[in-house]
Amino acid sequence: EAADKGAYRHFMLKEIHEQPSVVQRTLEGRLGTHQVLLEAFGPQAAALFSQVENLQIVACGTSFHAGMVARYWLESLAGISCQVEVASEFRYRKVVVRPNTLFVSISQSGETADTLAALRNAKDMGYLGSLAICNVATSSLVRESDLTLLTHAGPEIGVASTKAFTTQLVGLLLLTLALGRSKGSLAADQERQLVEELRCLPTRLDEVLSLSHTVEQIAERFSDKRHSLFLGRGTQYPVALEGALKLKEISYIHAEAYPAGELKHGPLALVDSDMPVVTVAPSNELLEKLKSNLQEVRARGGELIVFADAQAGIEHDQTTHVLNMPHISDVLSPILYTLPLQLLAYYVAILKGTDVDQPRNLAKSVTVE
Ligand code: G6P
Numbered sequence: 127e128a129a130d131k132g133a134y135r136h137f138m139l140k141e142i143h144e145q146p147s148v149v150q151r152t153l154e155g156r157l158g159t160h161q162v163l164l165e166a167f168g169p170q171a172a173a174l175f176s177q178v179e180n181l182q183i184v185a186c187g188t189s190f191h192a193g194m195v196a197r198y199w200l201e202s203l204a205g206i207s208c209q210v211e212v213a214s215e216f217r218y219r220k221v222v223v224r225p226n227t228l229f230v231s232i233s234q235s236g237e238t239a240d241t242l243a244a245l246r247n248a249k250d251m252g253y254l255g256s257l258a259i260c261n262v263a264t265s266s267l268v269r270e271s272d273l274t275l276l277t278h279a280g281p282e283i284g285v286a287s288t289k290a291f292t293t294q295l296v297g298l299l300l301l302t303l304a305l306g307r308s309k310g311s312l313a314a315d316q317e318r319q320l321v322e323e324l325r326c327l328p329t330r331l332d333e334v335l336s337l338s339h340t341v342e343q344i345a346e347r348f349s350d351k352r353h354s355l356f357l358g359r360g361t362q363y364p365v366a367l368e369g370a371l372k373l374k375e376i377s378y379i380h381a382e383a384y385p386a387g388e389l390k391h392g393p394l395a396l397v398d399s400d401m402p403v404v405t406v407a408p409s410n411e412l413l414e415k416l417k418s419n420l421q422e423v424r425a426r427g428g429e430l431i432v433f434a435d436a437q438a439g440i441e442h443d444q445t446t447h448v449l450n451m452p453h454i455s456d457v458l459s460p461i462l463y464t465l466p467l468q469l470l471a472y473y474v475a476i477l478k479g480t481d482v483d484q485p486r487n488l489a490k491s492v493t494v495e
Pocket of ligand 1: 241
């Protein structure tokens with residue numbers, strides 16, 4: 127079953143389309159009527175979570191981007207300070223551990239050498255304990271961590287990670303809600319509302335997948351380009367990083383992601399009609415700022431590809447191509463807005479004729495340094 131592409135041309139496309147169902151599976155058994163169930167993280171979770179004051183997240187690649195999204199959630203919803211670092215840096219530097227810090231590793235495979243080494247080093251560094259968010263129950267990372275939250279993405283064959291990322295985000299949002307409640311910093315009403323929104327998420331993801339054909343048409347704008355820029359603000363910044371990573375990995379087009387507010391500190395010098403600028407722009411309190419960033423791109427003759435909901439009010443014109451996304455709450459928006467960027471990378475790679483599932487020089491799981 128694992129090695130069957132079904133009706134899809136590539137594993138990556140199949141895995142993109144599996145996201146509504148694997149997100150559903152990752153939620154199953156973890157939600158009560160109005161709350162996230164603490165037991166989802168293991169029997170010791172309740173005792174441990176009530177002591178947590180800080181989080182140290184460590185991961186690599188796409189899993190690192192999931193950790194970056196989680197930092198916004200943990201600080202804004204749970205009031206828990208959070209640091210996120212790539213494992214290959216964390217493992218080799220002297221780290222100052224703040225009291226009551228939970229060490230969290232994120233990994234699809236649970237076998238990435240740098241992430242495992244970081245966890246092993248962390249054992250003697252005075253952390254409160256360790257939690258693995260992982261897709262493989264039998265992995266070293268799960269075996270060696272105190273607590274585990276398994277993502278139920280199923281086997282991921284495409285080297286470029288897709289469904290593992292969105293299920294990690296779901297797991298990290300569950301963690302945020304569980305910690306927020308344990309610390310008394312998340313109001314019951316807000317938790318109830320987010321639990322309801324999580325229940326509706328698979329339907330929203332399905333709606334986005336039905337826009338595939340439009341994304342496929344947008345992909346044509348990239349087939350002769352060599353460079354591109356991805357912009358986002360807030361939780362959409364790591365989404366932009368992940369979108370750029372997908373495009374690099376499978377289409378070999380150079381893609382850089384920037385928090386949109388940094389545009390004027392460098393990348394604006396690169397913008398011209400040969401460099402498409404992709405923007406993830408859900409309507410939120412940063413939208414007006416983002417719109418003025420887009421204006422800066424337009425003024426330099428840049429071509430914009432914008433993923434936004436109707437409420438954002440971004441108009442389609444000669445150089446601005448808008449893909450209309452379903453409306454979703456700000457908190458869940460990074461999960462939803464990841465999908466069109468995955469599809470974009472996929473369809474650009476198809477146009478370029480690259481080996482989508484096995485990009486050159488990359489491996490699915492990097493188990494040696
Ligand atoms: C490799 C894969 C990426 C993945 C990264 C981390 O580079 O190609 O898709 O994000 O490793 O892997 P992990 O299994 O730890 O999430």
